[in-house]
Amino acid sequence: MVRRGLAEHVIDRKIAEVAVEHPRAVRRHIEGDLDFAARLAGRTVTGVRRRGKYLWLELDEAGDGSDAVLAHLGMSGQMLVAAADRPPNSHMRVRVRFADDGPQLWFVDQRTFGGMSIHPLVAAAGGGLLPEPVAHIGRDPMDPAFDLDAAVAGIRRRRTELKRALLDQTIVSGIGNIYADEALWRARLHGIRPTEKLTRAQGRAVLAAAAEVMDAALAAGGTSFDALYVNVNGASGFFDRSLDAYGQEDRPCRRCGTPIRREQFMNRSSYSCPRCQPRPRTHH
DNA sequence: AATGAGGCCTGGTTGC
């Protein structure tokens, strides 16, 4: 929805000027903020694409092949289309002004985990032209070209714990800590289950559950462009109310009534139902 | 090579 909203507003528009208002936002553009701004001026946006938490604008040819401006949203980043006279956002990081003096493109990011950078487009293993830093990111479960069986095979090939594999964006993208906990709850699996003992059916179930959760979140929060605003906890208001596991410590499981437990995992909190999602008898 | 731990960041919340 972010991608579609952006596409409607920026495709075929020519960039006039780019202001980097927080240098950290372009730290991954190794040539620096001046180069970042200079290389975008005069370019026309030809496409908007997404993979996982990455979003990029394809640009018209610069003479040395195709490139794109890549945005990573981190956990608090947003791409906003804003009227030129709108009061500036206090977390403004990059502002793009177009030659038509119409609505601007704002990259806004409270926690500055996200950022923007310019990269050539390269052919990815799974098909398509992608910015180089994104080439290793897998498709997400909602992508029409997502290959469920290949993703299950990828997870089962790993020698790790299930939740780690779900959070690894190279196999399947778009699953963060919240979606992982929700998908595991729906599939009745504990996150520390060893991937090599996962059955194909269990693998398909947890990925199908992840797709359901993403669908629900998108349907709830993605209807209008400004409504894609994601709050500090990474969940939209509606989605927050529809969580079954994440953040529900001590609340009764919606299936069996057992209080949801919280555990530390990968320096993060994980939530699960002790009864529906028993820990495997042995692990590691 | 593959896997895992730690760090980056800011603002809201919690605890003293």
Add this chain to the structure above:
DNA sequence: TGCAACCAGGCCTCAT
């Protein structure tokens, strides 16, 4: 009331 400590998390770097 004021302040410090804590917490959130996507992904990059570094160690093993």
